Amino acid sequence: MNRRMRMAEGFIAADWGTTNRRAYWIDGEGRCAGEFEDSRGALSIPSGGFPEAVAEIRNRLGDKPLLLAGMIGSNRGWIEAPYVPCPAGVDDLASALVWADEETAIVPGVCDSQRADVMRGEEVQVLGAVAGKLIPSDCLVCHPGTHTKWVEVIGGRISTFRTVMTGELFNLLKEQSVLSDLLSFPVELGDAFDAGVRHGLELDDLQAELFSVRARVLLGNAPREQAASYTSGLLVGGGVRIGLAMAPRPRVFVMGRPELTRLYAAALTRAGHQPVELDGEQCFLAGIQQIAERIA
Amino acid sequence: MNRRMRMAEGFIAADWGTTNRRAYWIDGEGRCAGEFEDSRGALSIPSGGFPEAVAEIRNRLGDKPLLLAGMIGSNRGWIEAPYVPCPAGVDDLASALVWADEETAIVPGVCDSQRADVMRGEEVQVLGAVAGKLIPSDCLVCHPGTHTKWVEVIGGRISTFRTVMTGELFNLLKEQSVLSDLLSFPVELGDAFDAGVRHGLELDDLQAELFSVRARVLLGNAPREQAASYTSGLLVGGGVRIGLAMAPRPRVFVMGRPELTRLYAAALTRAGHQPVELDGEQCFLAGIQQIAERIA
Numbered sequence: 001m002n003r004r005m006r007m008a009e010g011f012i013a014a015d016w017g018t019t020n021r022r023a024y025w026i027d028g029e030g031r032c033a034g035e036f037e038d039s040r041g042a043l044s045i046p047s048g049g050f051p052e053a054v055a056e057i058r059n060r061l062g063d064k065p066l067l068l069a070g071m072i073g074s075n076r077g078w079i080e081a082p083y084v085p086c087p088a089g090v091d092d093l094a095s096a097l098v099w100a101d102e103e104t105a106i107v108p109g110v111c112d113s114q115r116a117d118v119m120r121g122e123e124v125q126v127l128g129a130v131a132g133k134l135i136p137s138d139c140l141v142c143h144p145g146t147h148t149k150w151v152e153v154i155g156g157r158i159s160t161f162r163t164v165m166t167g168e169l170f171n172l173l174k175e176q177s178v179l180s181d182l183l184s185f186p187v188e189l190g191d192a193f194d195a196g197v198r199h200g201l202e203l204d205d206l207q208a209e210l211f212s213v214r215a216r217v218l219l220g221n222a223p224r225e226q227a228a229s230y231t232s233g234l235l236v237g238g239g240v241r242i243g244l245a246m247a248p249r250p251r252v253f254v255m256g257r258p259e260l261t262r263l264y265a266a267a268l269t270r271a272g273h274q275p276v277e278l279d280g281e282q283c284f285l286a287g288i289q290q291i292a293e294r295i296a
Numbered sequence: 297m298n299r300r301m302r303m304a305e306g307f308i309a310a311d312w313g314t315t316n317r318r319a320y321w322i323d324g325e326g327r328c329a330g331e332f333e334d335s336r337g338a339l340s341i342p343s344g345g346f347p348e349a350v351a352e353i354r355n356r357l358g359d360k361p362l363l364l365a366g367m368i369g370s371n372r373g374w375i376e377a378p379y380v381p382c383p384a385g386v387d388d389l390a391s392a393l394v395w396a397d398e399e400t401a402i403v404p405g406v407c408d409s410q411r412a413d414v415m416r417g418e419e420v421q422v423l424g425a426v427a428g429k430l431i432p433s434d435c436l437v438c439h440p441g442t443h444t445k446w447v448e449v450i451g452g453r454i455s456t457f458r459t460v461m462t463g464e465l466f467n468l469l470k471e472q473s474v475l476s477d478l479l480s481f482p483v484e485l486g487d488a489f490d491a492g493v494r495h496g497l498e499l500d501d502l503q504a505e506l507f508s509v510r511a512r513v514l515l516g517n518a519p520r521e522q523a524a525s526y527t528s529g530l531l532v533g534g535g536v537r538i539g540l541a542m543a544p545r546p547r548v549f550v551m552g553r554p555e556l557t558r559l560y561a562a563a564l565t566r567a568g569h570q571p572v573e574l575d576g577e578q579c580f581l582a583g584i585q586q587i588a589e590r591i592a
Contacts, residue, residue: 075514083515116512147474147507163507165474172468178443178461204500205538207531211443211459216412218371219379235503242501 003065003295006103011065013288014057015121016072018043018146022281025061030289034061042071042078050078054104067288069107070121073098083111083118089157090127090287094294107291110158117163122149125255125280128287130156134278140249142240142268143280144260146171150243162246164239167260170232179214182227189266192226196233197267201241209234232263240267249273256280299361299591302399307361309584310353311417312368314339314442318577321357326585330357338367338374346374350400363584365403366417369394379407379414385453386423386583390590403587406454413459418445421551421576424583426452430574436545438536438564439576440556442467446539458542460535463556466528475510478523485562488522489529493563496533505530528559536563545569552576 010033014023019041025034045053050072057066073081081098088110097105109120122143129135130153137156143149146167152159174183187193199209213231216222222230244252252268254261255278265275306329310319315337321330341349346368353362369377377394384406393401405416418439425431426449433452439445442463448455470479483489495505509527512518518526540548548564550557551574561571 111511111515113515113517116508116515116517118511118514162504163511164504165507166503168473169503169506172473175472177464177468205541206502207462207465207534208458208460208538210465211461212412215407215414215459218414219407219409219412221409221412239503242504245501 003102006065007292007295011067011292012057012061013067013285013292014069014072015124015284016068016070016077017041017121018071018076021070021072023057023061024285025064026285026289026292032285036060042074042076045078054078054100064103066104067097067107067292068105069124069284069288073106073108074120079106081106081108083109086110086112086114086161087154087157087159088123088127090131090290091294092157093123093127094291097291097295105295107288110161112160112162115160115162117161119149119151119161119163122151123158124287124291125283126151126153126158126287127156128285128290129253129255129278129283131290132283132286134283134286135253135255135276140243140247140252142243142252142254142264144236144254144256144264148239148243150246152247160246162243164242166235166239170235173210173231174228179210179227179231182214182217182224183231185225185228187229187232187263189262190229192229193233193263193266194270196230196235197237197240197270200234200237200239201267201271206234206238233267236263236267237270240264240271244271244273251276253278255283299398302361303588303591307363307588308353308357309363309581309588310365310368311420311580312364312366312373313337313417314367314372317366317368319353319357320581320584321360322581322585322588328581332356338370338372341374350374350396360399362400363403363588364401365420365580365584369402369404370416375402377402377404379405382406382408382410382457383450383453383455384419386427386586387590388453389419389423390587393587393591401591403584406457408456408458411456411458413457415445415447415457415459418447419454420583420587421579422447422449422454422583423452424581424586425549425551425574425579427586428579428582430579430582431549431551431572436539436543436548438539438548438550438560440532440550440552440560444535444539446542448543456542458539460538462531462535466531469506469527470524475506475523475527478510478513478520479527481521481524483525483528483559485558486525488525489559489562490566492526492529492531493533493536493566494529496530496535497537497563497567502530502534529563532559532563533566536560536567540567540569547572549574551579
């Protein structure tokens with residue numbers, strides 16, 4: 001039985017990120033018939049521990065062919081799958097799979113050599129959304145997260161993209177900066193978030209405005225419980241400014257976890273654009289099936 | 297014997313920051329006759345531990361009157377000394393000293409209510425430099441550090457200022473970000489630093505450019521050992537852009553620790569300005585003596 005025939009009987013797909021991984025059992029009819037998520041991200045696996053971590057997935061979901069996407073294929077992961085250069089479509093990903101063994105393949109990431117940028121994992125979601133007709137074959141996608149990706153899709157392929165470190169900066173500031181105590185409050189949509197977005201969209205003084213967040217509270221000019229929402233808005237607004245400068249389009253497809261897409265949708269609306277929110281998990285499943293179908 | 301007479305016989309001055317403190321014994325002739333530095337910054341002292349930490353200074357330098365400046369007077373310090381509003385000169389600081397006891401005074405910080413900004417410690421250096429004629433009575437001062445201060449001095453008083461979180465952002469990125477391994481290399485003046493400065497002076501995409509630093513190394517477009525210098529230049533250049541926008545002046549007096557002032561001097565030169573470097577410790581001693589002389 002060749003690879004194609006084995007995949008046709010169903011397979012396991014894993015979205016294996018830096019800090020978490022999520023695995024899905026896709027049956028022969030293309031339905032997700034089982035799944036789990038845990039915190040065994042690529043950075044948490046010790047050197048030499050990947051075979052066991054991969055075996056655990058099969059122990060939980062069945063002894064099936066396995067397609068692994070995300071940071072698992074990076075130089076901090078299991079086996080490095082070299083980046084596919086832009087423009088990149090599903091065919092390009094499928095033909096550059098790296099086979100760890102006869103039953104286990106790693107999906108490559110995508111690089112934009114001209115901009116000097118890289119992604120691993122988001123490409124499956126973006127190209128899955130195109131294939132599933134969730135987004136048009138020419139559009140701008142925003143994929144928010146630790147490293148938010150702004151992706152221009154042309155002719156159904158990833159044409160160019162840019163990474164903005166919005167989520168990581170917020171987390172760094174929250175964990176151990178002079179703003180830590182203020183950023184422990186919840187981030188909520190509302191006037192404070194909107195004021196941050198407006199500042200971030202218009203002004204290019206992030207390094208200074210971050211300190212002003214603290215100074216305004218110290219001087220009694222702003223309520224401390226709104227500082228987290230303002231700061232989130234500031235970072236998201238600045239990220240939207242950078243993303244829209246890359247590829248200005250009236251509609252923007254915001255793909256990812258709903259608690260993040262709603263923040264970006266609000267900021268894009270404030271910027272005068274029309275956001276369309278999409279669930280990232282659904283896009284991933286569409287994309288990984290596209291790749292599975294192309295395995296020869 | 298009143299306070300003025302006691303001070304005239306000499307006193308101890310302490311620059312008590314967040315993470316370190318430095319104390320100086322200034323004798324009756326105004327000479328520094330003894331000093332020490334340790335890591336007992338304001339944040340390292342437990343609640344209730346300040347009387348002991350203050351007593352330790354006298355144990356080491358003598359039982360003398362004590363002037364304390366810096367974060368010791370903040371809401372995370374010993375006794376809060378309310379901010380003096382801009383415009384603020386030496387007289388304003390001296391008349392707003394907060395006396396912990398008959399022999400121990402805390403120097404207030406300065407706030408810029410219009411900009412919503414605050415400083416504690418740098419004001420003594422800036423006003424000391426004016427009094428010591430190290431800087432003119434109308435000028436722009438840059439005080440680099442964890443929270444770099446850009447200060448406009450008018451008529452010998454602090455007129456307005458802005459804080460840029462350059463040092464703190466670099467440290468956060470170095471300690472626990474996706475750039476940590478790259479930022480462990482030393483920061484050096486040279487082509488990579490200069491390229492970062494130029495980007496920071498011109499472009500307003502810090503959140504994205506930080507990720508590009510990593511992507512360029514991954515793609516083999518930049519040597520990993522130069523990433524720290526480039527990133528430092530990027531942050532310093534962006535800070536210089538923000539500082540010069542506040543108060544554009546051809547000459548800029550850069551005051552602080554020499555290993556930092558030289559980075560800012562290079563960036564200011566690249567921006568077409570004339571930097572003048574000053575040693576922050578000398579400025580502090582000049583400033584604290586000005587305050588001591590005004591004690592009634």
